[in-house]
Amino acid sequence: MHPNSRSFLAIVITGIWINASEFFRNEVLLKKYWIDHYQSLGMVFPSASVNGIMWIIWGFLFAITIYSISRKFNLLQTTLLGWLMSFVLMWIVIWNLNVLPGSILVCAVPLSLLEAFIGSYICKKISPIK
Numbered sequence: 001m002h003p004n005s006r007s008f009l010a011i012v013i014t015g016i017w018i019n020a021s022e023f024f025r026n027e028v029l030l031k032k033y034w035i036d037h038y039q040s041l042g043m044v045f046p047s048a049s050v051n052g053i054m055w056i057i058w059g060f061l062f063a064i065t066i067y068s069i070s071r072k073f074n075l076l077q078t079t080l081l082g083w084l085m086s087f088v089l090m091w092i093v094i095w096n097l098n099v100l101p102g103s104i105l106v107c108a109v110p111l112s113l114l115e116a117f118i119g120s121y122i123c124k125k126i127s128p129i130k
Contacts, residue, residue, distance in 0.1 A: 003127070007067065010126035014119045015063035019056055021115040029111075030104050037101035062086045063119060070123040078124070083116035 001009075026034065038045040065085060070078045087108075094100040 006127040010123045011063050011067050014066055014122045015060040017122060018062050018119055019059035022059055025111050033101045033104050066119045067123045070120055075120055075124055078120040079117045083113055087112045
């Protein structure tokens with residue numbers, strides 16, 4: 001397979017993995033926490049189609065980020081850098097906006113680390129550096 005095809009495939013499969021992981025974590029496991037937290041702020045949790053589309057875009061941008069990092073760093077470094085850039089920075093921003101339900105971090109931190117690790121692993125396996 002051509003190297004560019006392998007790169008594209010790595011990004012697509014990683015993006016699919018990330019979006020599936022995000023959906024499971026936020027829509028299946030943690031949705032009630034999000035809704036309750038927003039209600040406590042007098043707000044409605046944003047769950048319109050456009051919000052879902054934006055999160056899908058975020059997932060594929062995260063996949064591109066992981067792929068790019070994986071070109072220069074090993075699996076563990078790629079995982080940690082990708083996780084820091086995508087999750088920790090996002091949590092800081094949404095905490096600063098007062099819309100992060102802190103109680104979800106007990107579940108979200110390990111699952112997001114797993115998500116970043118598997119995404120990094122996919123990129124390393126499908127499109128290894130020669």
